[in-house]
Amino acid sequence: xxxxxxxxxxxxxxxxxxxxxxxxxxxxxxxxxxxxxxxxxxxxxxxxxxxxxxxxxxxxxxxxxxxxxxxxxxxxxxxxxxxxxxxxxxxxxxxxxxxxxxxxxxxxxxxxxxxxxxxxxxxxxxxxxxxxxxxxxxxxxxxxxxxxxxxxxxxxxxxxxxxxxxxxxxxxxxxxxxxxxxxxxxxxxxxxxxxxxxxxxxxxxxxxxxxxxxxxxxxxxxxxxxxxxxxxxxxxxxxxxxxxxxxxxxxxxxxxxxxxxxxxxxxxxxxxxxxxxxxxxxxxxxxxxxxxxxxxxxxxxxxxxxxxxxxxxxxxxxxxxxxxxxxxxxxxxxxxxxxxxxxxxxxxxxxxxxxxxxxxxxxxxxxxxxxxxxxxxxxxxxxxxxxxxxxxxxxxxxxxxxxxxxxxxxxxxxxxxxxxxxxxxxxxxxxxxxxxxxxxxxxxxxxxxxxxxxxxxxxxxxxxxxxxxxxxxxxxxxxxxxxxxxxxxxxxxxxxxxxxxxxxxxxxxxxxxxxxxxxxxxxxxxxxxxxxxxxxxxxxxxxxxxxxxxxxxxxxxxxxxxxxxxxxxxxxxxxxxxxxxxxxxxxxxxxxxxxxxxxx
Numbered sequence: 001x002x003x004x005x006x007x008x009x010x011x012x013x014x015x016x017x018x019x020x021x022x023x024x025x026x027x028x029x030x031x032x033x034x035x036x037x038x039x040x041x042x043x044x045x046x047x048x049x050x051x052x053x054x055x056x057x058x059x060x061x062x063x064x065x066x067x068x069x070x071x072x073x074x075x076x077x078x079x080x081x082x083x084x085x086x087x088x089x090x091x092x093x094x095x096x097x098x099x100x101x102x103x104x105x106x107x108x109x110x111x112x113x114x115x116x117x118x119x120x121x122x123x124x125x126x127x128x129x130x131x132x133x134x135x136x137x138x139x140x141x142x143x144x145x146x147x148x149x150x151x152x153x154x155x156x157x158x159x160x161x162x163x164x165x166x167x168x169x170x171x172x173x174x175x176x177x178x179x180x181x182x183x184x185x186x187x188x189x190x191x192x193x194x195x196x197x198x199x200x201x202x203x204x205x206x207x208x209x210x211x212x213x214x215x216x217x218x219x220x221x222x223x224x225x226x227x228x229x230x231x232x233x234x235x236x237x238x239x240x241x242x243x244x245x246x247x248x249x250x251x252x253x254x255x256x257x258x259x260x261x262x263x264x265x266x267x268x269x270x271x272x273x274x275x276x277x278x279x280x281x282x283x284x285x286x287x288x289x290x291x292x293x294x295x296x297x298x299x300x301x302x303x304x305x306x307x308x309x310x311x312x313x314x315x316x317x318x319x320x321x322x323x324x325x326x327x328x329x330x331x332x333x334x335x336x337x338x339x340x341x342x343x344x345x346x347x348x349x350x351x352x353x354x355x356x357x358x359x360x361x362x363x364x365x366x367x368x369x370x371x372x373x374x375x376x377x378x379x380x381x382x383x384x385x386x387x388x389x390x391x392x393x394x395x396x397x398x399x400x401x402x403x404x405x406x407x408x409x410x411x412x413x414x415x416x417x418x419x420x421x422x423x424x425x426x427x428x429x430x431x432x433x434x435x436x437x438x439x440x441x442x443x444x445x446x447x448x449x450x451x452x453x454x455x456x457x458x459x460x461x462x463x464x465x466x467x468x469x470x471x472x473x474x475x476x477x478x479x480x481x482x483x484x485x486x487x488x489x490x491x492x493x494x495x496x497x498x499x500x501x502x503x504x505x506x507x508x509x510x511x512x513x514x515x516x517x518x519x520x521x522x523x524x525x526x527x528x529x530x531x532x533x534x535x536x537x538x539x540x541x542x543x544x545x546x547x548x549x550x551x552x553x554x555x556x557x558x559x560x561x562x563x564x565x566x567x568x569x570x571x572x573x574x575x576x577x578x579x580x581x582x583x584x585x586x587x588x589x590x591x592x593x594x595x596x597x598x599x600x
Contacts, residue, residue: 028151030055030075030103030130038146041135042106045116046124053103053130056151058144064089072101075147077140080113087113091120094129104130108138165189165282169289173296182267182290183207186283191269196290199263199363201227208270216270221252230266237280251275255287257294264294305387308333312386312393315467316474326467336382336397343461343473344394344439345481346372346446348454349490368392368446368453375445379438393477395470398430398463436460436495443493457485460495486596501593514594521591524574528595536574539567541592548579 031051034042044051054073059066061078064086070076076097083090097105109115116131124131134143168185171177183194184207193208193216203226206213217226221233235256253275257264267287269275311329314320320329330337348364369387376383376394383396430438439460446453459481461473476496483502484494505514519526525540527533539557543564546553554564568579578584 028055028147029053030132033075033147033150034132036146036150038142039134039138041138043133045131045133046121047104047128047130048125050104050128050130055103055147058147060140060144066093067096067100070097070100070102073103075103076105077108077134077143078105079108079111081111084112087117087120091117091123094120094123094127098127098129102129104132106132106134106143108134108136110136166285166289169286173289173292176296177293178297179205179290179293180207182286182293186269186286189282191271191279193270195228195268195270196257196265197228197230197268198265199230201230201266203228204265212270219252219270221268228266228268233266233268235266237275237277253280253283255280255283257287257290259291259295264291308384309386309388312384312388312395315470316393318468318471320467323466323468330384330467333384334382335384335395337384337395337467338397340398340463340465341395341467341470341473342398342435342463343470343477344396345459345474345477346392346394346443346456347390347458347481348456349485364453365390365392368456371446371449371453372442375442375449378445379442393474395467398435432463432495432497435463436493440493455490457481457490457492458494459484460493462496483596501590502596505590505594518591518594521587522575522595526591526595536567536571537592537595539564540571540575540588543568543571544585544589544592548585 029052033039033055034044034051055075057071057074059070059074059076061076062082064082066076066082080087080090083093094105107113107116116133121131123129165185168189169182172181172185179196183196183205186194187207192212194206195203195216196205197203201223203217208216216222221229221238223229233252233254235254238252238254251272251274252268252270255267257267267283267290269279269283271279311320311333315326315330320326327338346368348361348368365387369385369392372392372394373385376385376396380396383394385392385394387393439458443456443458459477459479461476461480464470464473479502480494480496480499481492483499484492487502488494522537524530525533525537539553542557543550543553546556550564550568551561553559554561557564559567572578575588576584578588
């Protein structure tokens with residue numbers, strides 16, 4: 001037998017017992033209930049292993065047929081009056097009380113029952129059903145009031161805390177606050193570190209002192225790149241590292257930030273003290289406020305983005321008005337487009353294998369646009385960046401602002417003088433190499449940004465003298481990104497001027513003339529529906545690219561030398577003696593390039 005008494009020591013010593021248990025994340029178990037003042041002197045005489053059963057109710061037994069009136073998780077009190085002449089029935093009643101889910105039986109001895117029979121104690125131990133004896137001074141009404149107050153007071157405290165926190169977070173939403181402010185409010189309410197991440201785990205907002213933040217970000221729940229391990233850290237109460245057995249990691253709570261079916265990320269709080277399901281409830285409500293902030297901000301960004309995209313579309317269509325008006329309007333949006341400009345298109349490469357779901361593709365496109373805009377602001381302040389459909393379009397001035405401290409140093413040959421175009425303010429023109437290097441640095445920054453983007457390709461237009469020429473620049477960049485991806489593969493970065501013969505072919509506006517040239521030059525090989533024709537075109541292209549070197553072409557195509565000689569003979573039957581006619585080889589090479597452009 002063990003006598004349990006109140007213990008006022010330990011953490012939370014200024015709290016009442018019930019609230020201390022609440023703060024420590026414990027349910028009101030029978031073991032904790034026996035620590036209350038109203039149960040001082042109570043003694044556990046049997047079934048001690050069942051003391052962790054939760055208590056939510058208290059009932060009094062004064063009639064033998066008590067079973068219809070009991071409820072699960074009750075502590076049943078009795079003086080034994082109803083069974084004072086039949087203690088054997090009381091022993092038989094224990095399995096039925098256990099089956100009904102009761103937390104335990106507390107009996108006041110000496111008034112009607114002198115002592116409990118040994119068979120009753122043995123049965124309680126067998127069932128792990130607690131039997132508790134009460135002192136004669138114990139009053140049932142005090143026990144009922146004390147236990148129920150201890151059950152409900154923490155819940156009222158939780159509601160009060162939740163109401164205060166939610167009022168604070170609603171204020172953030174109504175005042176147009178951001179996720180950083182949501183995190184700061186959580187820190188103000190007693191959580192040392194609060195972090196918001198994207199659905200992929202990238203940290204986008206945080207609060208807490210620098211030392212606490214650094215300690216939290218060094219935990220195993222973050223990877224080496226600083227991303228939160230969303231797949232491993234499921235929502236809920238987390239302690240230590242999963243499967244590691246470590247107990248030195250601070251407790252953390254993970255809540256999903258969602259609106260309907262949309263997953264906006266995770267809200268995580270860290271604390272050295274034990275966190276409870278009550279804390280989880282509060283953090284889940286806080287995640288709802290974070291979802292409101294994200295949804296509202298996204299709505300604002302969507303409206304602004306649509307406005308910018310509409311304006312850019314008109315500029316690319318040539319319907320935005322005179323150049324002076326376009327430049328002035330762009331300046332109101334924070335864009336500096338006066339003078340010569342260059343247009344850049346970044347576009348996600350097609351996914352290999354299974355097609356990407358539409359919502360996932362949209363998220364990838366949004367992340368690309370956001371990361372590209374961020375890095376373009378760093379490398380070329382004043383550049384226009386707009387996500388439009390599956391593209392991210394950038395327009396930047398083709399001059400290096402001397403006062404802006406642009407990292408891309410102006411490059412000009414010694415024999416050339418700096419360009420002095422209207423709107424350039426005398427700043428030196430960037431060379432095509434410098435522009436390509438700047439764009440390459442932006443692309444490298446985007447790939448390092450932790451946005452977990454798939455591969456993307458980039459096309460760069462020629463420098464145009466004013467925004468009046470943006471439609472032409474857009475077509476050049478589009479050609480550069482599509483043909484460049486075809487020629488170089490994924491993650492291509494191609495200026496329009498580097499397309500070589502593809503640039504000349506792209507300038508031919510009459511596609512019917514190109515189709516006729518392909519049909520006349522390739523004959524039967526022009527049929528793109530025929531697998532045999534495609535196979536022979538591949539052989540022909542490799543042969544021409546290797547300058548008719550039969551041995552090298554056979555090695556590249558993994559053919560036997562005689563097999564390739566046979567194929568060359570078949571090609572000459574279809575196309576004529578191209579191996580001895582340089583003009584025929586030139587025409588065939590151009591025709592094959594046109595076929596490549598069709599695929600782009």
